[in-house]
Amino acid sequence: MTDHLPLFRIFNEIGIIAQLSQTRFEAVMPAGMTLAQFTILNHLVRLGGPKSPLTLARAFQVTKATMSSTLGRLEAKGLIWVTPDPDDGRAKRVDITDTGRVMRERCISAVTPHLEQMGQLQDMPTQEALLPLLIRMRETLDIDRNGRN
Amino acid sequence: MTDHLPLFRIFNEIGIIAQLSQTRFEAVMPAGMTLAQFTILNHLVRLGGPKSPLTLARAFQVTKATMSSTLGRLEAKGLIWVTPDPDDGRAKRVDITDTGRVMRERCISAVTPHLEQMGQLQDMPTQEALLPLLIRMRETLDIDRNGRN
DNA sequence: CTAATATAGTTAGACATCAAATTAAAGGAG
DNA sequence: CTCCTTTAATTTGATGTCTAACTATATTAG
Numbered sequence: 001m002t003d004h005l006p007l008f009r010i011f012n013e014i015g016i017i018a019q020l021s022q023t024r025f026e027a028v029m030p031a032g033m034t035l036a037q038f039t040i041l042n043h044l045v046r047l048g049g050p051k052s053p054l055t056l057a058r059a060f061q062v063t064k065a066t067m068s069s070t071l072g073r074l075e076a077k078g079l080i081w082v083t084p085d086p087d088d089g090r091a092k093r094v095d096i097t098d099t100g101r102v103m104r105e106r107c108i109s110a111v112t113p114h115l116e117q118m119g120q121l122q123d124m125p126t127q128e129a130l131l132p133l134l135i136r137m138r139e140t141l142d143i144d145r146n147g148r149n
Numbered sequence: 150m151t152d153h154l155p156l157f158r159i160f161n162e163i164g165i166i167a168q169l170s171q172t173r174f175e176a177v178m179p180a181g182m183t184l185a186q187f188t189i190l191n192h193l194v195r196l197g198g199p200k201s202p203l204t205l206a207r208a209f210q211v212t213k214a215t216m217s218s219t220l221g222r223l224e225a226k227g228l229i230w231v232t233p234d235p236d237d238g239r240a241k242r243v244d245i246t247d248t249g250r251v252m253r254e255r256c257i258s259a260v261t262p263h264l265e266q267m268g269q270l271q272d273m274p275t276q277e278a279l280l281p282l283l284i285r286m287r288e289t290l291d292i293d294r295n296g297r298n
Numbered sequence: 299c300t301a302a303t304a305t306a307g308t309t310a311g312a313c314a315t316c317a318a319a320t321t322a323a324a325g326g327a328g
Numbered sequence: 329c330t331c332c333t334t335t336a337a338t339t340t341g342a343t344g345t346c347t348a349a350c351t352a353t354a355t356t357a358g
Contacts, residue, residue: 011166129278
């Protein structure tokens with residue numbers, strides 16, 4: 001099987017790369033910060049808050065349960081701020097705090113040099129070629145998925 | 150940051166694809182079987198057993214602790230067979246059982262049709278182009294890593 | 299031979315993740 | 329207005345994963 005279907009090998013390589021790169025990121029980040037947590041802070045800064053937990057879950061394609069748990073940790077650390085949605089009694093609104101902004105900056109400062117260094121190991125054309133292929137692949141998986149949220 | 154470094158976006162896409170594809174696999178596999186567990190069974194069949202836990206950990210680039218935990222579950226289900234290494238009192242030898250072989254076959258049968266269907270959504274040239282790029286990328290990450298095992 | 303170091307595995311504690319079940323609120327059908 | 333269904337979020341229990349600390353055995357230095 002693994003021999004006949006290149007797709008299986010592709011998924012295999014992707015899984016290993018995802019694991020290795022995530023571990024690498026987290027090793028240089030401020031203590032206790034994970035990629036999942038950073039990504040949420042970054043999203044709130046770049047696209048602007050507030051966002052509902054469900055919106056965030058969809059943006060990162062994780063389940064509501066996963067988002068619930070990660071938001072809980074961010075809130076406990078004072079990096080985000082969660083309030084009830086005044087327009088919908090079921091929903092909440094999540095936004096980044098000033099502490100959260102500072103933490104995001106620290107994460108970026110910590111990670112950027114390593115990212116640049118890694119980028120040099122890999123030539124540019126390779127990177128440029130890779131991205132569109134990956135995006136198409138992700139979209140294919142996405143279209144086909146049974147909406148989890 | 151995410152806007153300036155293509156490498157960051159690449160890792161981002163890879164992370165999402167890894168997550169989605171793994172979840173997809175596990176949804177169609179026999180109940181209780183995970184990708185990690187299947188991969189170990191498959192490895193033992195394809196390359197032949199027995200292998201030490203450490204050898205397996207290296208093959209999949211996970212820590213010994215991770216391998217220990219997954220092997221524990223496979224053994225509890227009777228899918229593998231673990232014995233002390235007669236030549237080295239610290240080591241163990243892991244091999245697949247007949248039950249394990251049957252389970253591996255069931256996993257392959259369950260997953261293959263889905264994999265083929267997904268392969269058709271993605272044209273062949275794209276797949277062929279992708280794999281070598283990913284392999285190079287993984288090797289780059291690998292060379293640079295601080296050996297975990 | 300003994301002491302220091304290295305290697306194989308396990309355990310403990312944390313986090314992200316999922317599926318399934320639960321709670322609470324909103325919306326729609328009569 | 330009441331009942332049913334849908335939606336937002338949480339909780340529970342499982343898995344894979346990591347790091348750090350630990351045990352036990354092997355190897356190497358003196």
